[in-house]
Amino acid sequence: MVATPVKTEKRLTIQTSEITVDTTAIRSLDWDRDRFDIEFGLQNGTTYNSYIIRGEKIALVDTSHEKFRQLYLDTLLGLIDPKEIDYLIISHTEPDHSGLVKDVLSLAPQAIVVGSKVAIQFLENFVHQPFERLQVKNGDTLDLGKGHVLEFVSAPNLHWPDTMLTYDRGTGTLFTCDVFGMHYCGDHLFDEDLAAIEKDYHFYYECLMGPNARSVLAAMKRMDQLAEITMVANGHGPLLRYNVNELLERYRSWSQAQAQAEKTAAVFYISDYGYSDRLSQAIARGITKTGIAVEMVDLKTADPQDVQELVNRAAALVIGMPPLSGSSNKGITTSLGTLIAAAHEKQYVGFFESYGGNDEPIDPLLTKFREIGLIKGFTSIRIKDTPTEATYQLCEESGTDLGQILSQDTKIKQRKSLDSDLDKAIGRISGGLYIITATKGDLSGAMLASWVSQASFEPPGFTIAVAKDRAIESLMHVGDTFVLNVLEESKYQPLMKHFLKRFPPGADRFEGVKTQPASNGAKILTESLAYLECEVVSRMECSDHWVVYSKVTNGRVSNLDGLTAVHHRKVGNYY
Known part of the structure; x- marks a missing residue:
């Protein structure tokens, strides 16, 4: 060699x-x-x-x-x-x-x-x-x-x-x-x-x-x-x-x-127009994190019969806006017409702009689908500037939101099907209450967590189980940094209530919350009992969660007499 x-x-x-x-x-x-x-x-x-x-x-x-x-x-x-x-x-x-x-x-x-x-x-x-x-x-x-x-x-x-x-x-x-x-x-x-x-x-x-x-x-x-x-x-x-x-x-x-997933979302894009391919891939990535299958189709090269077959069996449609109609876009116009004709009520639909400089407007097309009886899967993604990291995060979170809607029925069935005695026994495993905050570049996120456990003395380290469909998961890869905020028993309710809210894709998770910057760039919650600054060392895949092992680089307690809030569950098959 x-x-x-x-x-x-x-x-x-x-x-x-x-x-x-x-x-x-x-x-x-x-x-x-x-x-x-x-x-x-x-x-x-x-x-x-x-x-x-x-x-x-x-x-x-x-x-x-x-x-x-x-x-x-x-x-x-x-x-x-x-x-x-x-x-x-x-x-x-x-x-x-x-x-x-x-x-x-x-x-x-x-x-x-x-x-x-x-x-x-x-x-x-x-x-x-x-x-x-x-x-x-x-x-x-x-x-x-x-x-x-x-x-x-x-x-x-x-x-x-x-x-x-x-x-x-x-x-x-x-x-x-x-x-x-x-x-x-x-x-x-x-x-x-x-x-x-x-x-x-x-x-x-x-x-x-x-x-x-x-x-x-x-x-x-x-x-x-x-x-x-x-x-x-x-x-x-x-x-x-x-x-x-x-x-x-x-x-x-x-x-x-x-491919064996119960439900499929069809994502339509135009591979050589604007940022359609990258944006569609980010949305698709968000959907697949929830266990929903995705099939991606380029409207410019798609066979109308294939489009019709896919739309007939898809639970949701995601559409990247094509360029305004013209003779060079005949194939796109044909595929889009087939898509509209094959769509049926009770499907979910979402739209995103391609930022190609000549996009078809979203609202007239959205109106057509709503008239057919389709349900809006996420707020339309309208892009006015060159996509940034925050734009791709918005796309991924929108896809995850759509996937969570589609998988909701399946999750309810799974919860009901578990053995009740086993379920109740697992539920007796308790944990503390924490809020993870992470920042990377222009991106930031937060998550309420209870599956946290110390895992090493030297270096000091611990593990966190993070569900695959959590938005913050993409900010917790090897080398990423974050803060673990420990909630206090006597005053955890306001923070827990805030971070349990369902945030719209792209929303500021910290609006109205008192914070201060940590040395690693993440946010410390001022009202927390203690905080630990951490760096991700490794990740292990565990079915529907990632177990993330991190080393602690810095930390402080605000109230030496305070006790960590504890989370007790009655059942063990959901949080």
């Missing part, structure tokens, strides 16, 4: 390595990136992976992010004469993978661009220059010679509608771009340290692939027709070589669990 790091002040480096016969990886390592895509936080940076396959003809699979322009092009020129590139394979067209397509084509104008029908259409919109193209569909092959026969696997909606996987029959390597990737930047080229990467692998799935679980299963069914997959050459993070079967099967099991 040969690794060639090229360092810059921004900690952008390039790593190249021969990963299998006639195949070279070019990995752009973004060590310090801490936000990505739908604005979910990154703990370990990320990478953008590109590949060269050398048969009798040469193929370049994907490019890199534009921030790596000079580093990537210099590296490419050091590995190959661009005039020798016969094919440029585009797995999908998001800028982090195709951001340098135009640059590569300027160096290799003879290269034939290979992609799905939708990918070719998207490329035409931002390359703005003629290029040779080869449109491929599922099962098509391309023979590079020397045994490298490439077979293409259609994988739409993972997580864009244009996604395509490429399988090299000669080496058993599957090139997957976003699929089976992770945002993890480290020294290891491969997945030899499974324990180090598996949390990032799962988190990546939950954020990007979980809302498309049915599409994951459909793509994996097509993958089952391939010969043995010995390596997954993904687009982000370490390549999969040592744990291929294990990590592929995790995708399958996670997706099967999502």
